[in-house]
Amino acid sequence: MGIIVTLGDAYCFTKLHKPGEAKRGCVMDGKLYPFGEIERTDSCFQCSCSPRMMSCCSLFHTPTGYDKENCKVVFNRESCDYDVVQKSDPSKECVVYSRVG
Structure with a gap:
């Protein structure tokens, strides 16, 4: 009998914004994304964008x-x-x- 184990979770990061830096959304790789949940960026990340920070996790392993x-x-x-x-x-x-x- 074999056992399959997934090693690790998605790669995640958080970028804190300086006060007033994110006025219209969050920028990743030169592209502006609106505030809220982002299902998939051009770089294959799932993100959450707020005026305070941008948190993202990879969609790949x-x-x-x-x-x-x-x-x-x-x-x-x-x-x-x-x-x-x-x-x-x-x-x-x-x-x-x-x-x-």
Whole structure:
């Protein structure tokens, strides 16, 4: 019998704003996001924006357990996740055993 364990949670961070800095929303990677909940930024984060701070968590987990000799990791912006594919044939996926946030 096997047990599968998820290693870690999503990567999260908080950016505190200086007084009066966030007048119309929060800026991430040069883009202004409105106050409130942001389901998905262009950088694949889920955020909460307020005049006081911006708190975000990643929507992706980094693969760590896979065949590193025959496979490579490629970030997929559409799915906001990493694909692990064969180096010799990127159209074929590799098995991933573990991921971290």
